[in-house]
Amino acid sequence: MQKLILLLVPLSFFGGHSHAQSRPPDEAAIQQTIARFGASWAKADFSDMGEYMTPDCHWINVVGMHWRNLQQVQFAHQAFATSMLKGVAAQPVESTLKFVTPDVAIVYLRTHIGAFYPPDGVDRGSNKQGDKDNLATFVLVKQQKQWRITSAQNNDVISQAAASDPVRRMPK
Template structure:
């Protein structure tokens, strides 16, 4: 019985070590997938989106436009970076990753978006947007050993509203 207990303990420890290494590898792979999106933005070229986004993906942008598949998501991002987002740099600020299962993870990502001027990139004196933080919820799925973006939704962070966040005043 003692020998069986030792064997079970060794197997349990080995399983914990393997799972921890796997989770670290998955976290790194997810960060690389997100970096590919960032590179597409920076290069103003989303033609490689099929390599890191699922064909059936969804995306809801900051003003509530809902795109329903890779073709729509890729097209919309490309149109926007060619027009009013062409000079808007994006700088990642923070990230929080949560695994729901071994094959599904959610990232909460804060990015600072530089100023931009919709709808065509021209400053008309009253159309300035951006120059603020944006928070995105990105759903990643692991398919055939590779991590892909399956869904995204981003929202502006409204600094003036931050002081009114009820969680800041929640009893401890």
């Protein structure tokens, strides 16, 4: 748990990718909000999710499940954390922050997710998932001087597909 937090916090999340001007206090607060999600993951306990997500939040997971409020988002994360994702490490790789408005920001967080076995955490020989990077998009809003996640979506990064990314061949 502490290893994940220690990796999340010093990642220097926002290396110059903020919109308009530098906003160190907001950047630090956003970084802390994202780190709180990482801490919940690491301890497999999402009971504090209401402290860093909005009540009307949305989350679309890697397989397209769409959860539409804090109660659903929290329940689903807790269910997976105690079953197929139990003990699965998530190691941050890189992150970028973009301010959309003074009170809205987007964080793109790439994380390496360890191996896991859907649907229940049992290795059946052909159900291994994970052990690859995942890219999450977090939309945060500043409400009453606090940054909270209001929407998120995460996707697997398929390394074989990356070689075919047309942007890699784009003229400079």
